[in-house]
Amino acid sequence: MDATFRALADPSRRRLLDRLHERNGQTLRELCEGLDMARQSVSKHLVVLEEAGLITTIRRGREKLHHLNAAPINDIADRWIHRYDQERVRALADLKRALEDPPMGQTEFVYVTYINTTPEQLWQALTDPAFTLRYWGIGMQSDWKPGSPILLQWGPGQDFRDIEQVVLESDPFRRLSYRWHNYQREHAELFGWSDATFAELVKEPLSKVTFELTPVGETVRLTVIHDGFEPDSEMLRGVRDGWPTILSNLKTLLETSETLPLPLEESVDQDALAALRDG
Numbered sequence: 001m002d003a004t005f006r007a008l009a010d011p012s013r014r015r016l017l018d019r020l021h022e023r024n025g026q027t028l029r030e031l032c033e034g035l036d037m038a039r040q041s042v043s044k045h046l047v048v049l050e051e052a053g054l055i056t057t058i059r060r061g062r063e064k065l066h067h068l069n070a071a072p073i074n075d076i077a078d079r080w081i082h083r084y085d086q087e088r089v090r091a092l093a094d095l096k097r098a099l100e101d102p103p104m105g106q107t108e109f110v111y112v113t114y115i116n117t118t119p120e121q122l123w124q125a126l127t128d129p130a131f132t133l134r135y136w137g138i139g140m141q142s143d144w145k146p147g148s149p150i151l152l153q154w155g156p157g158q159d160f161r162d163i164e165q166v167v168l169e170s171d172p173f174r175r176l177s178y179r180w181h182n183y184q185r186e187h188a189e190l191f192g193w194s195d196a197t198f199a200e201l202v203k204e205p206l207s208k209v210t211f212e213l214t215p216v217g218e219t220v221r222l223t224v225i226h227d228g229f230e231p232d233s234e235m236l237r238g239v240r241d242g243w244p245t246i247l248s249n250l251k252t253l254l255e256t257s258e259t260l261p262l263p264l265e266e267s268v269d270q271d272a273l274a275a276l277r278d279g
């Protein structure tokens with residue numbers, strides 16, 4: 001957290017974060033455009049931000065893309081904001097974003113967190129239904145071989161269902177990728193969508209999520225890349241809001257053996273949630 005606060009203390013670095021918030025996934029050249037800073041100065045600031053975990057970089061061909069990473073901010077919130085105040089703070093933040101944020105045109109979500117665990121334990125937490133049920137609220141069952149289906153369980157004691165999630169890549173303890181599901185009919189009731197809205201949403205292309213596990217000392221760097229969306233699709237908005245909570249809960253479970261309350265269960269109609277679980 002000291003590195004995070006030091007990185008945020010500099011106005012130039014905050015400006016770079018603001019630019020990534022406006023449009024994520026920029027190259028160094030793009031970030032330098034319109035700034036009264038030399039390219040070398042921008043590079044130095046980006047190094048500080050990356051070391052603090054506030055940004056992460058991904059190679060796409062010859063380009064190095066910079067992405068905003070919310071994990072350190074979430075860690076600060078988990079420490080300094082009482083868990084019973086989190087929903088009120090989140091509601092205010094959502095309102096502020098709705099009033100102030102311009103259209104972003106994003107097509108992917110990137111998140112990096114460091115977890116005090118081993119690659120083997122983290123892999124188990126990502127692939128064992130008993131683990132995923134605890135921090136996600138959903139059990140996930142598969143043999144985790146490329147091409148295999150991933151069956152989902154919407155709560156303890158429920159049947160596992162095939163909703164067309166499929167394993168794309170599987171390199172145990174290093175990398176896992178799978179196709180993400182489409183909207184289910186139960187989601188329409190859960191979120192109050194009309195039949196016409198639901199019919200349009202299911203036309204969105206299917207996305208994929210990738211987990212990269214990298215040992216770093218006594219921790220594991222977990223990089224989550226969820227991509228393949230249309231710009232600012234409804235599914236992208238959902239995963240952008242949902243992944244930070246899920247991954248924070250995963251980190252808490254592996255480091256403390258405890259979990260935090262799942263916001264979904266606190267904020268939606270419980271009868272609709274039960275219908276989704278019961279299929």
